[in-house]
Amino acid sequence: xxxxxxxxxxxxxxACKNCGLAKLCLPLxxxxxxxxxxxxxxxxxxxxxxxxxxxxxxxxxxSIYVVKTGTVKTYTxxxxxxxxxxxxxxxxxxxxxxxxxSDKHICSAKALETTAVxxxxxxxxxxxxxxxxxLQHQLFRLMSREITKETGLMxxxxxxxxxxxxxxxxLSLSVRFHNRGFSATxxxxxxxxxxxxxxxxxxxxxxxxxxxxxxxxKILLVDRKHIQILDLDLLYDLLSNQTTCLDKLxxxx
Amino acid sequence: xxxxxxxxxxxxxxACKNCGLAKLCLPLxxxxxxxxxxxxxxxxxxxxxxxxxxxxxxxxxxSIYVVKTGTVKTYTxxxxxxxxxxxxxxxxxxxxxxxxxSDKHICSAKALETTAVxxxxxxxxxxxxxxxxxLQHQLFRLMSREITKETGLMxxxxxxxxxxxxxxxxLSLSVRFHNRGFSATxxxxxxxxxxxxxxxxxxxxxxxxxxxxxxxxKILLVDRKHIQILDLDLLYDLLSNQTTCLDKLxxxx
DNA sequence: AGGTAAATCTGATCCAGATCAATACTTGCT
DNA sequence: AGCAAGTATTGATCTGGATCAGATTTACCT
Numbered sequence: 001x002x003x004x005x006x007x008x009x010x011x012x013x014x015a016c017k018n019c020g021l022a023k024l025c026l027p028l029x030x031x032x033x034x035x036x037x038x039x040x041x042x043x044x045x046x047x048x049x050x051x052x053x054x055x056x057x058x059x060x061x062x063s064i065y066v067v068k069t070g071t072v073k074t075y076t077x078x079x080x081x082x083x084x085x086x087x088x089x090x091x092x093x094x095x096x097x098x099x100x101x102s103d104k105h106i107c108s109a110k111a112l113e114t115t116a117v118x119x120x121x122x123x124x125x126x127x128x129x130x131x132x133x134x135l136q137h138q139l140f141r142l143m144s145r146e147i148t149k150e151t152g153l154m155x156x157x158x159x160x161x162x163x164x165x166x167x168x169x170x171l172s173l174s175v176r177f178h179n180r181g182f183s184a185t186x187x188x189x190x191x192x193x194x195x196x197x198x199x200x201x202x203x204x205x206x207x208x209x210x211x212x213x214x215x216x217x218k219i220l221l222v223d224r225k226h227i228q229i230l231d232l233d234l235l236y237d238l239l240s241n242q243t244t245c246l247d248k249l250x251x252x253x
Numbered sequence: 254x255x256x257x258x259x260x261x262x263x264x265x266x267x268a269c270k271n272c273g274l275a276k277l278c279l280p281l282x283x284x285x286x287x288x289x290x291x292x293x294x295x296x297x298x299x300x301x302x303x304x305x306x307x308x309x310x311x312x313x314x315x316s317i318y319v320v321k322t323g324t325v326k327t328y329t330x331x332x333x334x335x336x337x338x339x340x341x342x343x344x345x346x347x348x349x350x351x352x353x354x355s356d357k358h359i360c361s362a363k364a365l366e367t368t369a370v371x372x373x374x375x376x377x378x379x380x381x382x383x384x385x386x387x388l389q390h391q392l393f394r395l396m397s398r399e400i401t402k403e404t405g406l407m408x409x410x411x412x413x414x415x416x417x418x419x420x421x422x423x424l425s426l427s428v429r430f431h432n433r434g435f436s437a438t439x440x441x442x443x444x445x446x447x448x449x450x451x452x453x454x455x456x457x458x459x460x461x462x463x464x465x466x467x468x469x470x471k472i473l474l475v476d477r478k479h480i481q482i483l484d485l486d487l488l489y490d491l492l493s494n495q496t497t498c499l500d501k502l503x504x505x506x
Numbered sequence: 507a508g509g510t511a512a513a514t515c516t517g518a519t520c521c522a523g524a525t526c527a528a529t530a531c532t533t534g535c536t
Numbered sequence: 537a538g539c540a541a542g543t544a545t546t547g548a549t550c551t552g553g554a555t556c557a558g559a560t561t562t563a564c565c566t
Contacts, residue, residue, distance in 0.1 A: 076408060078495065084408045098404060100397035107404065126390060130383050137379060143396040144353035150403035151351060151360065155329060155337045157410035158454035162553065193514065201411035203554055208515055224514085224562080240332065415523065446544065456524055461545055477532085477544085 013044045014068075024092030024179065025066055026120070026142070029134045038135060041124040044068075047116040054095065054109040054117060061099030063119045067091050070115025071190040074107045075198075085199040088112075088191060090176050094142055112190040157201050165200040166210045167238040170220075174229060185229040266297050267321075277345030277432065278319055279373070279391055287385045294377040297321075300369040307348065307362040307370060314352030316372045320344050323368025324443040327360045328451075338452040341365075341444060343429050347395055365443040410454050413495060418453040419463045420491040423473075427482060438482040 016027050016039045027035045047069065048054070054065050057076060065072075072089040086107055089095050099105040100122065129136035156168055178184035189196070193211075197204040214220040219235055221228040229235060269280050269292045280288045300322065301307070307318055310329060318325075325342040339360055342348050352358040353375070382389035409421055431437035442449070446464075450457040467473040472488055474481040482488060 076404075078412075079493070084412055086404050086407060097397055098401050101394045101401055106401055126386070126393070130386055130389060133379065133383055136383065136389070139393075140379070140396070141354045143393070143400065144350055146400050147396065147403065148351045148354055148359055150400065150407060151329075151339050154339060154403060154406055154410060157407060158451070159331075159337060192512095198411070204513090205515080205555080206553060208513095209553095212515075445542095457544080458525085458546085459523060461543095462523095465545075 015039050016042065019068075020181070021066075021068065021092040025094075026135065026138055028138050028141075030132065030138070031134075034132045034135060037128060037132065041121060041128065043119040043121070045117065045119060047114050048111050050111055050113050050115075052111045052115070054111070055099075055105045056108040057105060059099075059105045061096070061103050061105055061122065063121045064094055064096040064099075064125070065109070065117040065119050066094050068116040068118055071112040072109050072115060072117070073112050073191060073195060074109045076107045083198065085191075085195050088195075088199065091180055094146070097143055097146055112195075162200075162202050162206050162210060163213075164238055165202060166196075166207065166214070167235050169196065169200055170227070170229065171232075171235055171239070174232070185232065187227055189225045189227060268292050269295065272321075273434070274319075274321065274345040278347075279388065279395070281391050281394075282387045283385065283391070284387075287388060290381060290385065291388065294374060294381065296372040296374065298370065298372060300367050301364050303364055303366050303368075305364045305368070307364070308352075308358045309361040310358060312352075312358045314349070314356050314358055314375065316374045317347055317349040317352075317378070318362070318370040318372055319347050321369040321371055324365040325362050325368060325370070326365050326444060326448060327362045329360045336451065338444075338448050341448075341452065344433055347399070350396055350399055365448075409495075415453075415455050415459050415463060416466075417491055417495060418455060419449075419460065419467070420488050421495070422449065422453055423480070423482065424485075424488055424492070427485070427488075438485065440480055442478045442480060 016022055016025075017032065017035045019025070019027075022028065022035075027038060030038065043063075054072060067089050069091055072093075072095055073085055074087040074089065074095055075083045075085045077083050087095075089109075095109045095117075096105065098107060125135075125139070129139055156165055160168070173187065173189075174184045177187050191199075192204075193207045194204040196202075197207045200207070211220065211222045215222050217234070219229070219231050221230055269275055269278075270285065270288045272278070272280075275281065275288075280291060283291065296316075307325060320342050322344055325346075325348055326338055327340040327342065327348055328336045328338045330336050340348075342362075348362045348370075349358065351360060378388075378392070382392055409418055413421070426440065426442075427437045430440050444452075445457075446460045447457040449455075450460045453460070464473065464475045468475050470487070472482070472484050474483055
């Protein structure tokens with residue numbers, strides 16, 4: 001029974017070398033033969049629905065996951081019940097790298113909309129990286145980017161005002177969408193105000209007010225989850241006395 | 254002239270296999286022969302004085318550095334002149350991993366006291382990791398820990414009160430000192446109130462007041478930079494309704 | 507379609523911690 | 537030793553954003 005599913009799924013598979021995200025993902029810089037080897041260990045699953053879990057806190061660490069379509073949020077649960085969002089992950093971005101050290105996942109990863117991921121079993125990946133120097137380097141780069149990204153966010157959370165945080169968040173999304181071939185100025189948010197607030201260390205009411213405020217300032221046009229950036233420069237200006245943390249907020253070059 | 258220095262320095266060298274930090278550092282899990290190979294690429298420098306830079310923002314990324322003795326702070330400079338501390342690094346901890354992705358350092362690293370570091374040229378390290386699977390894995394683990402650590406700090410900065418932040422900071426230091434064979438309850442801070450505040454997203458006055466407050470509560474005994482934790486349990490209690498982020502704050506197991 | 511729960515917006519109030527300010531205390535420099 | 541500059545403490549005030557509360561809209565379910 002699972003066998004038949006696998007076969008039908010194979011038709012849905014997009015090989016790494018035909019994947020539009022390859023230049024953002026593990027295959028970056030690899031030659032065709034190496035990509036085939038990587039391709040062979042990647043497990044592609046059927047898309048999961050909104051709310052589905054990729055992994056949960058405490059799960060044994062076996063694989064890392066690359067978002068193929070959709071959006072993933074990573075979060076931790078506080079003892080008092082509230083959740084703390086630690087990241088939003090767009091297509092081409094990797095989740096699960098935090099699990100390597102302790103051999104179990106230290107946060108949960110959940111689909112914010114219909115989402116497909118490529119699962120890369122980590123033990124296989126480690127074997128491959130030993131023989132494919134370019135793959136090893138790319139994995140180091142991805143992990144380094146993760147560190148850089150989080151450092152940028154730390155700086156943002158440590159010092160900045162609510163306005164600066166939301167501006168940085170929107171610009172980060174803008175750049176990341178742009179790098180994926182989407183509009184830099186018009187997109188849909190797949191997360192709630194609550195989740196944005198949690199991620200940015202703000203109350204959801206503050207996020208809501210800021211959207212209204214940005215709209216009054218003619219910086220944005222907000223319709224529910226749909227965002228249109230009317231003036232990118234104004235948004236960048238809001239971050240002008242900020243560390244140049246923008247490029248640290250998740251924009252692959 | 255530099256040649257003679259190098260020779261005299263050789264006497265000061267501690268080979269990785271004789272280094273007390275080996276179990277926290279890259280050699281963890283390697284056999285004797287592999288450690289020798291690693292040892293051969295490590296560059297050991299004379300200790301640097303307080304204030305000396307290991308690298309600065311924008312420097313080309315060539316090496317990662319392991320703190321051998323002393324303390325290192327990493328920080329970024331904001332356009333308006335203020336600096337933002339992004340980390341404090343004790344012996345056995347690695348700095349510079351953020352530079353891999355963009356091939357240049359995105360923060361600066363400075364000695365907070367007389368400090369010695371082991372420099373590990375990254376291109377050599379990458380070559381070695383290809384042939385020593387255990388070393389590769391350990392490097393992945395170290396990078397993963399870095400990610401975990403920063404995630405924990407993000408959560409702390411996003412949600413917690415000033416009191417919780419300082420408690421988490423002190424406990425993180427306590428655990429890390431303990432893991433290095435020092436007292437878990439009595440140590441010297443090598444950083445200023447200002448720097449602690451910057452790291453925790455607090456004003457230096459707030460940090461100062463909290464030290465006073467903790468002292469009044471009989472949790473701490475503070476004398477300038479010298480800290481004695483009188484009641485570890487009380488300190489842990491302050492974090493009780495916190496994400497279990499403590500183990501994410503830099504405590505190698 | 508209609509009903510219920512969830513998400514969002516908006517206003518009013520409050521407070522933790524920033525900022526401003528003044529005074530010690532250290533430490534380094536000549 | 538003595539001055540200057542950095543560092544820490546403590547107090548007084550102010551404010552950005554949290555929290556509380558309510559109204560409104562939207563999404564989901566059968």
